[in-house]
Structure formats: structure tokens, C-alpha cells
Amino acid sequence: MNIFAPSPIKRVVFFLLSDSLLIVASLWIAYLFRFGFVIPQEMHEGFIKALILVLPLKIMALYSVNIYRVAWRFMSIYEAVKILKALFISMTIFSLVFFFIMEEGFPRSVVFIDFFISVVFIGGMRFSKRLWMERKKKNFTNKTIIIGANEKASSIVKSFLNGDIEYYPVAILSENNRMVGTLLSNIKVHDLAEIDKIIKHEGIQSVIVAKRYEPKALNELFEKLKDLGVKDIKIVKLLGNKEDGLKDISIEDLLARKPKDLDSAIIKAFIKNKTVLITGAGGSIGSELAKLSAEFGAKKLILVDNSEYNLYQITESLSALPVNIESILQSVVDKAKMALIFDQFRPHVVLHAAAYKHVPLVEKNVQQAILNNVVGTKNCIDVSIEYNVEKFVLISTDKAVRPTNVMGATKRICEIYAMNVDSKMTEIAAVRFGNVLGSSGSVIPKFQQLIAQNRPLCVTHPDITRYFMLIPEACQLVLQAAAIAKGGELFVLDMGRPVKIVDLARKMLKLYDKEDLGIEFTGLRPGEKLFEELLIDEHDMQTKYSSIFVTGSRHYDKALLDVQLQELLHSENPLEVLKVIVPEFNHKAN
Structure with missing residues (x-):
């Protein structure tokens, strides 16, 4: 055990001893100043009497203002005022006693001289240590x-x-x-x-x-x-x-486009005291929607995800919030089990964020993408209608606009189904937006990983651009759009100006002081666009919020769509069926 290690008790003992010595020295020096540095013999008795009173008075006064609880490094003007106050009180009591009870043999001016010397000694001792500590800090x-x-x-x-x-x-x-x-x-x-x-x-x-x-x-x-x-x-x-x-x-701080028309009040009125079911609740978008729903006063959250790890993560992150949470490990592809969830919890609002979104993976797993994205969405919409959910919100993407990849085509079919189904009592809306900064599997985490590995940043094409928005702002706008939805709307979020990925790469290299790593161009991946579109033009209607638009969505015969979806599931060439349902699908496989 280190006996010199600092502790509260040792600090108090040290300051009591040092202050006692300084108080004795202060009074003695006050006498020296008063008598020209030669103290007469007859004044020695008065000094002893004064010291017997002034020593405990000053110690008690300093203790009463808690000055002995203050560590060296926390000494400030506030503590200096407390020292001044304590010494002034002790001086006043000391003066009253000596002037009116023991006046004889004691020079009155010593009281005032001693007061100023005590302030310098006791305060100076503490602040000199702090100044020494600060000077020491400056060196490292x-x-x-x-x-x-x-x-x-x-x-x-x-x-x-x-x-x-x-x-x-x-x-x-x-x-x-x-x-x-x-x-x-x-x-x-x-x-x-x-x-x-x-x-x-x-x-x-x-x-x-x-x-x-x-x-x-x-x-x-x-x-x-x-x-x-x-x-x-x-x-x-x-x-x-x-x-x-x-x-x-961070790169998010530099690139973020923060909407100026975020309306917390309308979201709170929409979410408060509601049971909210979120599919894909463990993903980047789903987890943020869950957090926002909890913050805006949801009564209960039903978190649905087919990833055990993601579901565990979001459940843990929300555990401290005052909201009732039910975490359900379930795929949206199983309609019967989804129906059981709806039957048990009767959600008021469904936020459907479950989807396979990574373009290259989806290109290699077309049938699974169709099953999860299209069938999963259809299941959630149908079950929501069956159980009279008040509002269903489909999270869509800019890749659904004139899609060039399977992921975008499947999301476009989801939009078509949502806009043309007989929704009965359920208000159904879709919200389309671009990339969010820092989402799992997106370009920013990928660049960060390459930088950590001291490898060049890989960009597919010098001219490739993408829209970006912070996840919290994008999700808040999703809830805001949902709050004003009446059913049948396809909302589009204004993502601002697109960002060149090569500029993003250069910025990140500069941010991490790794400009020497450089950039490699690898060529466009299958299904990848040079430019994403959000389809905000003069024909779209702006809502009362400048960041939220409503775009047109073509009518589609629901009976025909049901037949085509069955063909899509069982076809040996699903890409051809995708092109029938989504004529603007211009597949770029190479």
C-alpha cells in the first residue's frame, strides 16, 4: 500500500497542518511588521493569547466553508472567495474578543495586517500548487x-x-x-x-x-x-x-444536410401512446425508427427482425428508455407467424423497414431478394389490412426510380403494391429517400475499414454520385411524412444535392491524414447506377414541409398484379417478369 497516495482524509490532515503553520507564521509576521521587525518583550504574552484564539477560529471558519474538501486541481475564484469569507469572519470575531475583552497589551493594527497576510499565505499556498500543476501540464x-x-x-x-x-x-x-x-x-x-x-x-x-x-x-x-x-x-x-x-x-459532420423543417410536435402527436411495430428493427433505419418512436412516447414497441444479433443490439440500446418492448425473432416472409404477432399485439402503426438492400448481393441472390423484399412486404401490408392497423409506412429507396438493379426493381414493386391494394381502414403510404450517412454496409464504413487497413479507397467510377442524409434526420422525416399521410401517398424526401463519391473519398483521406493511400477506380458493379434519382420535379406536389414531396404513382390493376407476383415467384427467369411489372427496369448486369 502506498502511504503517499492521495486520499480525502490525507488531504484534510495535510491542509490542517499546513494552514496551522501558516496561521502561526502570519500572526508572527504581522507583529514583525507592526514593530519594525523587533517585537518588544512585553508583547510576547499578547502574541500567545492572540494565537490561542486566532488559530482555532481560522481553522473552524475555513472548515465551515468546506475548503478542506477541495482538491488542488479544483481551486478556482469561487474557492478564493470562500477563503476570503472565512478569514474575514474569523478576523471579525477575533477583533471583538480582543478589543472588548482582552484589549490591554494587544496592538489593534495587527488584526488587519494578519488578515491580509493570511489571505496571501493560505490562498497563495493553494493556488501556487495549482499553477505549478498547470505549468507541468503544459509540458505534456x-x-x-x-x-x-x-x-x-x-x-x-x-x-x-x-x-x-x-x-x-x-x-x-x-x-x-x-x-x-x-x-x-x-x-x-x-x-x-x-x-x-x-x-x-x-x-x-x-x-x-x-x-x-x-x-x-x-x-x-x-x-x-x-x-x-x-x-x-x-x-x-x-x-x-x-x-x-x-x-x-467526422465525415457525417462535414456532409450532413440537416432539414430545417423537422416538426417534433406533429411526430409526437402521431406516435404518443401508440403500439408501433417495426420490421427490420435491427437495421440502420429500423433501429433509428425504434429509438425515435420510444423518444416520442410510444406505448409499446414490437421489434421484428430475422437477425438475432441485430435484434439483440437494438433491444439492449433501448432498455434504459421508459417503453415496453417486445423483441421477436421472425422473418416477414412467414405470413402465418406475422399474423400471430399482429393478433397478439394489435399494433396501431407499422413501419416496414425489412429488406435486402445491398445491390451486388441481391444481384447474385435474385429469388431470395424477391421473396424477402416483395413477398415480405406484401405479407406485412395484407396482415396490416386484416388487423385494421391505423397506418402502414413502407420505407422505399431512390433505387426504385427507373431501376437498373434487382434491388431497385423489387422495391418498385413494393411501392406499386402499396399504392394499389384495397387498404380498407388502413392508411398506407410509402416514403422514398436516398443513402443515409454511415448505414451498415454503406460506403463510409467501407472507406473507414480500408483506411484502418492502410489500403487505397476503392471507387467504382470517377463520376458516380449519391444523395446523403443523416440517419436520425431521414428517419424523423419518415415519421413526419407518416404523420401527415392520409393513405395512398408516395412521399419523396428532398435529399439536397448529390455528392460525388470520389470527393467523399478524398475528404475522408484528408480527415484521417491518409492522403498518401490514394484512390483506385474499380469499375461499376452489376446493377449500379452512376446517378441515383429521387424524381423531384415540377410535377411533384410539395407538402406543408419543404423537405417532403408527394410524387405520382401509376395505377396498376390489383388482380393482374397478384397473378404476376405468383409468376415472379415460380418463374425460371424472374428478371423477365420483373421487367413486365416494372417496364422502366433497365437491368445493368455487367
């Missing part, structure tokens, strides 16, 4: 600048002083002219325009962004910092316990 921590003069910046400085982060802030930068030149947590605020000079002068390698930026502005700042040689860029995030923390700037 990363010098950094903070962008944004706000409470978050102040919190980051305090985190450094408390030893919680290894970043030593040397300057704070702000665009607010009123803040420039001021001190924030004792760090000077400079004009953001001076960033080049400060980074070069201080040799800055790390930057913390404490100000909220829109993705476009954040991207511009990122490029500037990288051009200035900054390797480590952190942004402040708000953690669940309301404390500020740091995270690496």
Missing part, C-alpha cells in the same frame, strides 16, 4: 486553440484545468467583435481572422470547435485548418448527462 499536453467564445469554450478550459482532457488551450478565437480582446476563463479571445498567424506562431496541431456551424461552413473551416497543417480537429458535443465532451470531427 497538446497546445490547442478553441474556436467559439461561449460557455462550451469555458467548459473545455475547465476540463483542462481539472485534468479531464489533454488539450492545453492557448487562445480562443471568435467572430464576435464584442468578445475579441476579453478574457474567457483567463484565456484571451482573439479575432478568428488571426487564425493563420496564431496557428503558425504557436505551432498548433489541435483545434477544438466549440461553436455550432452549418455543415457547409464547418466544411470550409475544416479545409482551412487542414491547409494550415492542423492534424487533430475536435468538436464539442453535448452528452446525455448534459456535460460537454469532445469527439473527432
Whole structure:
């Protein structure tokens, strides 16, 4: 056992002993100052009497303000005020006793001299240790600048002083002219325009962004910092316990397009106190829909997935939320068992996210894709109608627009069935959107894996583009569209401008300081498009939300469709049947 290891008891004992010595020294020095550094013999008795009273008075006063519970590293102006207050109270009591009871033989001016010396000694002892600790930290921590003069910046400085982060802030930068030149947590605020000079002068390698930026502005700042040689860029995030923390700037932060018309109120009114069944609940989209449904007050969540691991993951992640969860390991292909689930739980809302979505895999497993995507969706829609579900929402994709691959064609058939079935009491809607940032199997995790392996990033074509949106925002817009649906709508989310995948690859290489890895072009994969389409044009109707449109969907004879779906299931050449149902299907197999 290390007897020198710090502990609360050892800290209290140490400060009691050191303060006692400082109090004795303070009173003695006060006498020395009063008598020109030669204390008369007749004053010695008065010194002893004063010390007998002043020592316990000061110790008790300091103890009463909890100063002995404060560790070195947490000393601040607040603690300095407490020390001042304690010493002032003890001085007042000391003065009353000596002036009115033991006045004779005691110089009154010593009281005031002793007060100021005590403040310097007791406060100085504590703060000198903290200053020494901070100076020591500067030798092994990363010098950094903070962008944004706000409470978050102040919190980051305090985190450094408390030893919680290894970043030593040397300057704070702000665009607010009123803040420039001021001190924030004792760090000077400079004009953001001076960033080049400060980074070069201080040799800055790390930057913390404490100000909220829109993705476009954040991207511009990122490029500037990288051009200035900054390797480590952190942004402040708000953690669940309301404390500020740091995270690496991510590609999602730089590319995210955050809709400005997210309406939490209408979603809450739609979801609150409802039983919500989610298929594909363990996938990227399904799991986010489950989390949002829980946050917006769903009474019960029925989580359906045919992947044990994915179902386990989403169930665990929701376990702390105040919502009743039923996790069911089940494939949507088995209609009879799906009907049993509906019969037992009677969901009000069904969010159908179950689908095989990976284009190359689906191209090699056409029959399984048809079974899971088409039959699974038909089963869920039919059972929802049978059990009078209030609202059924089909999650669709931009790949269903003039599809060039089997996955897109199967999703287009799902849309056709959803829009043409006799829905009776059930309101059925479909929501179509593009790629979401960071979803399982998507390009970003793939690039991250290649970077971790120090391998070049593989891009199929220099001109290939894709739409991107953050998963939480896309899923919230799905629920928002569902909330305003009346039945029979095919909603399309405005995904903004498409992103060139090669630009995304370059950005990620720069983000990870791996530009030397380079990019390899591998050629388009079977069924892959150069450009995805969302079909937002002048003929589409905008809803009351600028991010949500309603597009047209052609009428299809339901009886004919049922016959063709049977042919699709049993045909030896399912691709030809797909082309009959979806005439615009232009299969690009090579």
C-alpha cells in the first residue's frame, strides 16, 4: 500500500497542518511588521493569547466553508472567495474578543495586517500548487486553440484545468467583435481572422470547435485548418448527462444536410401512446425508427427482425428508455407467424423497414431478394389490412426510380403494391429517400475499414454520385411524412444535392491524414447506377414541409398484379417478369 497516495482524509490532515503553520507564521509576521521587525518583550504574552484564539477560529471558519474538501486541481475564484469569507469572519470575531475583552497589551493594527497576510499565505499556498500543476501540464499536453467564445469554450478550459482532457488551450478565437480582446476563463479571445498567424506562431496541431456551424461552413473551416497543417480537429458535443465532451470531427459532420423543417410536435402527436411495430428493427433505419418512436412516447414497441444479433443490439440500446418492448425473432416472409404477432399485439402503426438492400448481393441472390423484399412486404401490408392497423409506412429507396438493379426493381414493386391494394381502414403510404450517412454496409464504413487497413479507397467510377442524409434526420422525416399521410401517398424526401463519391473519398483521406493511400477506380458493379434519382420535379406536389414531396404513382390493376407476383415467384427467369411489372427496369448486369 502506498502511504503517499492521495486520499480525502490525507488531504484534510495535510491542509490542517499546513494552514496551522501558516496561521502561526502570519500572526508572527504581522507583529514583525507592526514593530519594525523587533517585537518588544512585553508583547510576547499578547502574541500567545492572540494565537490561542486566532488559530482555532481560522481553522473552524475555513472548515465551515468546506475548503478542506477541495482538491488542488479544483481551486478556482469561487474557492478564493470562500477563503476570503472565512478569514474575514474569523478576523471579525477575533477583533471583538480582543478589543472588548482582552484589549490591554494587544496592538489593534495587527488584526488587519494578519488578515491580509493570511489571505496571501493560505490562498497563495493553494493556488501556487495549482499553477505549478498547470505549468507541468503544459509540458505534456497538446497546445490547442478553441474556436467559439461561449460557455462550451469555458467548459473545455475547465476540463483542462481539472485534468479531464489533454488539450492545453492557448487562445480562443471568435467572430464576435464584442468578445475579441476579453478574457474567457483567463484565456484571451482573439479575432478568428488571426487564425493563420496564431496557428503558425504557436505551432498548433489541435483545434477544438466549440461553436455550432452549418455543415457547409464547418466544411470550409475544416479545409482551412487542414491547409494550415492542423492534424487533430475536435468538436464539442453535448452528452446525455448534459456535460460537454469532445469527439473527432467526422465525415457525417462535414456532409450532413440537416432539414430545417423537422416538426417534433406533429411526430409526437402521431406516435404518443401508440403500439408501433417495426420490421427490420435491427437495421440502420429500423433501429433509428425504434429509438425515435420510444423518444416520442410510444406505448409499446414490437421489434421484428430475422437477425438475432441485430435484434439483440437494438433491444439492449433501448432498455434504459421508459417503453415496453417486445423483441421477436421472425422473418416477414412467414405470413402465418406475422399474423400471430399482429393478433397478439394489435399494433396501431407499422413501419416496414425489412429488406435486402445491398445491390451486388441481391444481384447474385435474385429469388431470395424477391421473396424477402416483395413477398415480405406484401405479407406485412395484407396482415396490416386484416388487423385494421391505423397506418402502414413502407420505407422505399431512390433505387426504385427507373431501376437498373434487382434491388431497385423489387422495391418498385413494393411501392406499386402499396399504392394499389384495397387498404380498407388502413392508411398506407410509402416514403422514398436516398443513402443515409454511415448505414451498415454503406460506403463510409467501407472507406473507414480500408483506411484502418492502410489500403487505397476503392471507387467504382470517377463520376458516380449519391444523395446523403443523416440517419436520425431521414428517419424523423419518415415519421413526419407518416404523420401527415392520409393513405395512398408516395412521399419523396428532398435529399439536397448529390455528392460525388470520389470527393467523399478524398475528404475522408484528408480527415484521417491518409492522403498518401490514394484512390483506385474499380469499375461499376452489376446493377449500379452512376446517378441515383429521387424524381423531384415540377410535377411533384410539395407538402406543408419543404423537405417532403408527394410524387405520382401509376395505377396498376390489383388482380393482374397478384397473378404476376405468383409468376415472379415460380418463374425460371424472374428478371423477365420483373421487367413486365416494372417496364422502366433497365437491368445493368455487367
